[in-house]
Amino acid sequence: MSTGSLFTDDFKLSPYWWDATPRPEISPGDLPERVDVAVIGSGYTGLSAALQTARGGRSTLVFDAEDAGWGCSTRNGGQISTSVKPNLAELTKRHGPQTARAILSDGRKSLKWIGEFVAEENIECSFGVVGRFHAAHNTAAFRNLTESFATEPEEFETGGWVVPRSEQREELGTDAYHGGVVYPRHAVLDPGKFHHGLLERVLQAGAAIATHCPVTGIERMKQGFRLTTPRGILEARDVVVATNGYTGKITPWQRRRVIPIGSYVIATEELPPGMADRLFPKNRIVSDTRKVVYYYRLCSDRRRIIFGGRVSHGETDPIKSAAKLRDEIVRLFPELANIRVSHSWMGLVAYTFDTLAHAGKHDGLHYAMGYCGSGVAMAGYLGMRVGQQVLGLPEGRLGVEAAPFQTRPLYYGWPWFLAPSVSYYRWRDSRNR
Template sequence: MTADADIFTDDFRAAPYWWDGTPRPELGPVQLPASIDVAVVGSGYTGLHAALQTARGGRSTLVLDAADAGWGCSTRNGGQISTSIKPDLATLARRHGMATARAIHAEGHAALAWIGDFIAEENIECDFDVVGHLHAAHNTTAFARLVAQAGSEPAGLETGVRVVPRDALRSELGTDAYCGGVVYPRHATLDPARYHQGLLERALAAGATVAPQTPVTAIARAAGGFRLSTPRGEIVARDVVIATNGYTGAPTPWQRRRIIPIGSYMIATEPLAPGLADELFPTGRTVTDTRRLVYYYRLSPDRRRVLFGGRVSAGETDPRLSAPLLLAELVRLFPRLRDIRVSHSWMGFVGYTFDTLAHVGRHDGMHYAMGYCGSGVATASYLGMRTGLKVLGHEDGRTGFDGLSFPTRPLYSGKPWFLAASVAYFRWRDRLNL
């Protein structure tokens, strides 16, 4: 493939692949109430799960979103589902003590199990499948670290992990680019837009009102709770849930100072030649690697395309510009794809935190759940559900994340001015055998 080759298909779209089958819903005009029991800001997984609980619990519930329902990363992600906790047990124990560390990791396991049960119980058709997940080592030091971690899982938090040495990796993935890896057999996949649509339908059926294209511009204390200002008028709500994650903005400055919005970029290829999917992905597992600037990829649910994502630029860029960079990395891993073209390229903002943990709690009287650090399908859903229960006052709303401090940094106000330098540093580290 030459640098000036036309890499895009004739029907290329700078939009998520998932939207082809599930466009953003047209909800029609919504009359805003003057007052409501619960106002949820954000209509992604977190917000809709919170709304589902409060609506089913008998509270009048209004979900507000600046764009269309689910326009953010809830329909832009790769649809990969894991236990989602990034810091290992030892790291968390040093920060918070062993009891809290175990409770946090237990929540990751609980979220993974719960989302499969939820989808089955609600009969949401979203191509949910427990295919397993290959975490591949990009160098020998990383592989040694994976082997050590796999052999020292704490009792009660076992994942079923299995080590795959380099000479056996072809049974998992059709590339020689990695030094081995580990398989987590309980991890799963889904179509994120179909899942979101099913969740939206159930929230609406429960009696929640969803108002798209209705940005919240300010939130203030008021008699009876909070006054939310929008371009379409004001609403007084007894309880407020902030569920904005990587799109957290000026109306909630405390949360904004604690969330780092980082663009994650994805491409979908045109349909593969017959048999090629089985050659490259013989087990159909999802894949991530051990780079600090991680790549994540999988087959589409129909096994016809490769969906490939990662961070390929120092700053945020246009998906048309990120597509050639992502494709070059895909071809480096799989030379058989050297003539493949790109049918879709898109991006979304994930919400990172300074301690690489999700956070759930209450600040200034408002509930919040956010900061899923790029692994939010299960965790956002699970913590959104728990937050809804917290609003209802249920004991089942408690989580292992409760009571954690939510750190920020001096001079940080929500714009990651340090991102370009961090990306350059991590890219340098990824080139070394560290």
């Protein structure tokens, strides 16, 4: 396919969500000399923490090196799960039964929290509990999914069910998979609108936002911290690090513990009439069992497909990734052979060495990060709890705090091991597809 036929005439190298919700314009203003709480990062995590501290009566200032929410909080696919990848058996082996259950409980609470938060705050973001179809990319993966349902712990039942390949088209209009499972409680939202609503409430609570103002230095003091920025120096009693996939060298301890990975997303042009009903008859969000995973859904008006995944060994640009993602759509849905791409973009997610999100306090700095590509609910939930911790509230306690935040020898923030790992997993995924 030629480049000209791949893209629509109005093709954009920006997230589809930004069409309806452009990046906010926030007046720079002067920095104060001192605040109670400084938050580094204005995505879901940072804003959720700031909302707690501002409503708790603490003067709060949120910093971002770019526009508010410029990172993955407005670049993700808007799919919401329980966010915890390891199962109870794996977590019990690593951390013991009590901590394992507490970690899984964090995941369940995050899914429940985001629905309640959207409703209580009256945020219009196309939130809906549509369920997820998690597809098996081969027969072995389907067997594993079936077995996982048979051994679900009673207190962590998903309410889901198995869909054999013979019934797959009732959930998804493709024969490319080998069956799958449905998780009926998983949900969806418009990431741009959700972030905008969260930002509005943080500003209404009295917090300030300093955009295009990176924190370039953090110095520990007797009481609090001194932060250096291009617009001046200020002091803060408490600091929250909420940088996730964009964690930099000013917080080296956190940087050594998160692995930035590019996640690439496209939006298709509008589908032909009736196509959405044939391909997504239940309007589910979709993911699959491959290690190099793809995730996709219809947008809220059911006119386009939002399709994302990991497409390269190293970071690439959204022009190149668009062709690879479109080819995968056509492989799954051959009747979309002539579909074009209207938007293509990427963002950095943060993986961790134990595939768990982490939150806590190190050397006086509060932090929450490492959502492993499933942070729409967990990022806000952990940010909210960290905000409560800053306020000294007992409800801020988290199960993930009990899990050690691991790093590896010779790792300092540049994932040199990523290319061979992705190559291996792509080869493994391709077997018995």
